[in-house]
Amino acid sequence: MKTEKEKMLSGENYFSNDKELSLDRNKAKKLLHKLNITEYLMNGNARNILKELLPNTHKRIYIEPPFHCDYGYNIQLGEMVYFNVNCVVLDA
Template structure:
C-alpha cells in the first residue's frame, strides 16, 4: 500500500485504511499529547496553551511572557480556551479560532478537517465526528476494512450547548445556536437554531449504497 496516497485519500474524505503504520503512529502521538494536556493539573494559562498547541501541531510561538501572571494572561486572552479532558484522533486536522471556548469532555474525530470559528462556545460533552464507516458490514470488516469521512465546519460566534453531536459533512453557519442534546445532520445557516435531537436518514445521502461500496473498495 502507498502510505502517502492512503493519507491523501483520508484527507480528501475518500475510502482509506486507518490501521496502517503511519496513521497508527499519528493517533498514538495525539493520544499521548491529549494525556499530557488532560493530566497537567494546576498549570498556568500559558502552560495549558503550550500543551494544547502540541495536540494540534501548532508551531506558531506564543507572545513573549510577562513576569506578571495577570498581565501574561491578558497577553493570551485571544487564544482559544480549552477545558480538559479532550480527545482527538490526529489533532493536526483541527483548527480553532480566536476566543473560542471548548468545555470539558469534548471528542473530535478529525479524520478530515474540522474547523471551529472565532468566539464559538461549546458546552460539555460536545462531539464532532468527521469520520465514518461503510454501511455494508461485509465491506466494513472491522479494522481490516476501509473508512472515510467528510469535513466539519463550525462558523464564528456559534453556541453548541451540552451533549451536541455533529456528524460528518456538516457546516454550521455564523451565529447559529444548537440546543443541548441535538444530533446535527445537515447544514445550519446563520442564526438558525436546532432545539432538539434531529436524527434523520439525510446524513447517509452523501455516501454510497451497499452495492456502490464494492467498486470503491476495489479501487484502494
C-alpha cells in the same frame, strides 16, 4: 498512488491502521494524556501542548479538560474558541 493519510484528508476510504496514521494517533494520545492528566488546568504548559496538538488553530483558544480528538492536526479553530468539559472532536 495516494498514501492512506492523503486518502483520509481528501475524504476517500482509507485504511486507518496504516503505520503513518497509527503513529499520528499515538502522538495525539500522548499529548492528550499530558493535557488531560498532567496539566488539567489551562496554563503555559497546557498551551504549549495545544500548540503541538492543534497546529492549525489560533493561539487564543480555551479548552476545559478532558478533551479528546483523533489526530488534532485536522482541527481548525479561529480566535476565542471555547471547548467545555469532555469535548470530543473526531477529526479523521
